[in-house]
Amino acid sequence: MFTDLSSRNESFEKFLSTFNQLAPHARIDLDSGQSAFRWSGTFAATSGFSWWEVGSEIDWTCRFPQQKERLGLVLPSAGTVHAKIRNRTIVIDRDSALALSVPDVSSISYAGRGGHGHVTLEFDMALVQKTLSASFEGVALRNIELSPQLGLAGPAGRMLRMLSEAVGSGMRDTLLRSDKSMALLGESILRLVLLGFPHCLGDRLLRDTTNAAPHQIMDAIDFMRANMHQPLTLSEIAGAVGISIRSLQYGFRRYRSVTPLAYLREIRIEAVQAELSSPLNALSIKDVALKWGFTHMGHFAARYRAAYGTAPSETARLARAGSAR
Structure with a gap:
């Protein structure tokens, strides 16, 4: 799915209808009524996640009457974002991203003098759980307590911004857009968020890096040799031998002095x-x-x-x- 809309040639009802296809659990309320105003929205859905980039002259609030487990990321490009999560308000601008990893987000408000804009990615829970299990076996998203505010000034934040921009370019360009390439980008963003930003299992990452045994690395090598004509990913290799991606990478560096992909x-x-x-x-x-x-x-x-x-x-x-x- 790919749809590019704007107030120049479409009604706001068309915008709401398209938005609700991707986020049926959410409802948009305009802060100043539906008088004429300029807006734009680009919407896309691919294997594993949805993506949209919107902008508007007037403020609005997105409410969540249906509580559901999800992982979403909001990256403002202009204006501010106010999110009510667990009875507290988180305010971010373009220097941060908002991570929605809990079902009890009651509302998100978008505001800005002269207008506001943002990019949102919302991931399917099957992909989230697959990526999460590759690093933290047996852990559910609700248990990791991911920080809702992700700073974009550090290395992980800059990488998150670049990957988000790459998704936008891929969604817009028909020559680049494919389920396979977008799925790989989506997994990369999820791994970055889970491994590069604060949550309550951060110290477990340090413990997990040393738990790959030599026989598991040999099993990984056997799996590679048996399937090297296939488009293998680190997640598939690690899953085949029952270890995390981090453990796989550490084990190859320790026992083979090379990365798994190399x-x-x-x-x-x-x-x-x-x-x-x-x-x-x-x-x-x-x-x-x-x-x-x-x-x-x-x-x-x-x-x-x-x-x-x-x-x-x-x-x-x-x-x-x-x-x-």
């Missing part, structure tokens, strides 16, 4: 080299690279040359020459 690229390059070296190979270089998970031919050729000191075409030529002899 190791995966290494064994994929080895598989490409073995196939191109075979006199029985009938596939093109591009097809062999794609078979083993390399989709960008320029990056693939550079990595191959760095690993073997020669171009993949030279490996294939020598194999054909040997076969001819």
